Amino acid sequence: LSDIHRWSGEPAEWLKEYFYLQYTIKTAGKEISLANDTVSTVSDATELINLVIDFIFDYQVPINDGYPLLPRDEAYFQFKCIQKRRCLICGRAADINHIDEVGMGRNRNKLDHTQARLSALCRVHHTEFHQIGYQMFCKKYRLTNLGVKVNAETLKRIGMKGNYRGGN
Template sequence: MMGRLSKIAGQQVTVTVDDDVNLAQVSHLSQGMVPAVELHIIDKRKISPDQRKKIWALLNDLCNYTGDVPEDWAARFKYKVQLDFGVKPFSLSNCSVAIGNYMILEILDFLFAEDIPFQTKLWDSLPEDFPRQRLCLRNRTCVICGQPHADLAHYTTVGMGRNRRTIDERKMYFMTLCRKHHQYQHQVGIQAFCQQYHIKPLKLSDDDLLRFKILTNRELQKLQENDRD
């Protein structure tokens, strides 16, 4: 469903959609609960030379490991961006900033998943926004320094008198931190830590909670059954 952003007042956003809203379909999709929506702002800015340079640096790192041709991998990742993000065919010479970020994230996601080493400085290549946090959560790398095998940190502290077995992960906000940064976060407090590093922990969809192995299917089904009780 497409529309236009009509008004912003603090956390209140008004969107005028292009077509009439089918309330029956909305109710069906949200299973009778208050529906959650995702707001995507179409980025009209063009890819920067720095973004393009980082993309080809990462591709060269990949091909130094595999012995392949960078242009071949570029075509593969462009196709994957089209599939995963629902964008039309594009050129790296004049695509948007957002698509350039998607391309970087797809390449890094592959390098993480295949454990392929690369020389390009990681955190100079990651977009400073929501996709970066998702990438770190998916691969359990520290959102601050990029160290692997990071802890899953909750914005609302788990423990401290709370029963972990009764936590509803659907209501939590997450980030991934290495042990050093996780300990520092506890020392200075979560709010001060997030302000210092300009982090906004993420609240995840049910699909992402399963995809990132935070919940099992059985655990999610039990939480959904509790909603109906």
């Protein structure tokens, strides 16, 4: 919420209540609490976090503190970064990075990108990834698993050309 607070100027307590209300609306009246003695489940908390992540991407909120969210729901956050082409480290405009090597000289327009793990990284972080490698990059940015597979529909929507067999 600190990124949204810096972007919007809204008080943190107001933002918390706003997202709790959004959760109640989305779940048809179910309430959530993140207190230690709560009856809310981890799935409930994940749904609330997903609402916050969706808001960040829908309103293009700069995500200076975005990647610390990853251990909570890493795959969803990485998917949203790819979907909106925002760097998962700094939030700037991103390239799509292939975690699984594509190989030199291959025509990327003829690959089935649904079979590869992908991430969204700005040019600076994309270059750094290739310079220091997967393990050091993940360690530096506290990533537990970099890269997710994305369906053909999403890849087509973000303009990634490829040979998508089966349309998945």
